[in-house]
Amino acid sequence: MDFKGNDQDRILLVDGMALMFRAFYASAATGYIRRTKAGIPTNAVYGFMRYFWDAVQKFNPTHIACCWDLGGKTFRSGQFAAYKGNRSDAPDELIPQFDIIRDVMDSLDIPNISSVGYEADDCIGTLAAKFSEEMDVLILTGDHDMLQLVSPKTSVIIMKKGVGNYMVYTPDSLMEEKNLTPIQIIDLKGLMGDTSDNYPGVRGIGEKTALKLVQEYGSIEAILANLDGLTKSVRTKIEADLEMLHLCRGLAQIRCDVELVCSSDSCRFELNPVQVVSKFEELEMASVCSWMGVAVV
Incomplete structure (x- = not known):
């Protein structure tokens, strides 16, 4: 599946939770937590950007949205009290990075999408159903549950170990690998x-x-x-x-009918170099700007 040189509209729906946790634990495993001079942890932010930007370069989206859990109760925990009840609390070093990563997405003019009572998966499912009517949809995640969203217009990109390793699932490749619809x-x-x-x-x-x-x-x-x-x-x-x-x-079952306000125009991917450089200088990550190819003249 060739995405380079293809100017057809396609939206990348990013599972922000999956990228953030993957980024945090991949770097925290070394025992080193990247921090600003003020002591604010930023390892998940830096790792998130590595994963995210690699996918942007490989899949060349014209539109992007990033979906998040809000924490707290969801309709699923209302149906089954033990749902996700085995999850431990997020590490202290990760907690402040939730908001920082969302701020970074804001600086890239990428909508942060979430909804009270629902999970990021449901927001992704809803946006996939909405935008597949007008463009191709790519879902970036590490969560195999998302494979239920595969359709002729929606591909699910499963992140493998390391940066830049992906399995792209279409209806044909899902059937070929797993013998499932x-x-x-x-x-x-x-x-x-x-x-x-x-x-x-x-x-x-x-x-x-x-x-x-x-x-x-x-x-x-x-x-x-x-x-x-x-x-x-x-x-x-x-x-x-x-x-x-x-x-x-x-x-x-991932819900595809959540009430969300998110237009295709708001998701069009166009960087504002001044905003981007300002945000990463604030986070003491000038190197991110260089490998994004963003500079202010």
Whole structure:
């Protein structure tokens, strides 16, 4: 998939949470936390920009928006109290960098998008549905749950280890690699659950069995319509956890109907060099301007 030299409109929807956590832990693992002279930690900001700018150069978007969680309760935690209940608090050095990274996006004239009661995933899903009607959509993330958003107009870019390593998923490559359609990702998660998000799925059914069932029958509805054809063990597990199965499938599904104010014009990617240089000089990161090729004459 060639993006260079292609002037067709395309929007890059950035999973800000995924990039920020990846950037923080990749650099914090060395034991060194980059800080300004005033002692403000900026390692996640610097790493975020490395990941972000590499993707901008590779995928050449004409439009960009960055989506964020707001913290606090969401509609999912209202449906299932233990949802993400296993997550530890963010490290102290990371907390002040949340706002700094959003300020950096502001300086790049890139909209920061979020919504009370929803996750960044839901904002991305909503914007993908909205903008796919007028341009190609690219989603930059490390979260495989986003694969459910793949469509003929929406590609999901999964970040691999290191900077510059990506797997771009289209409907064809998703089917080729995983033998699944995008919507089947939701059913798979409903059956097997998600330890990262702390919902169980059907107790006793792991990824291998869930994958086999979804590939063989196509959907949860078809599995339930053919319970008599399942092994006694699998049928018993599903029948015992029917309510949880439906709940977990709902938790796994990314919402694409969040009320958001975000126009394509507001997302057009056009840097203001004065703003950019001012922000990175403030953060004592002049080197970022140099590898972005931004300078004020």
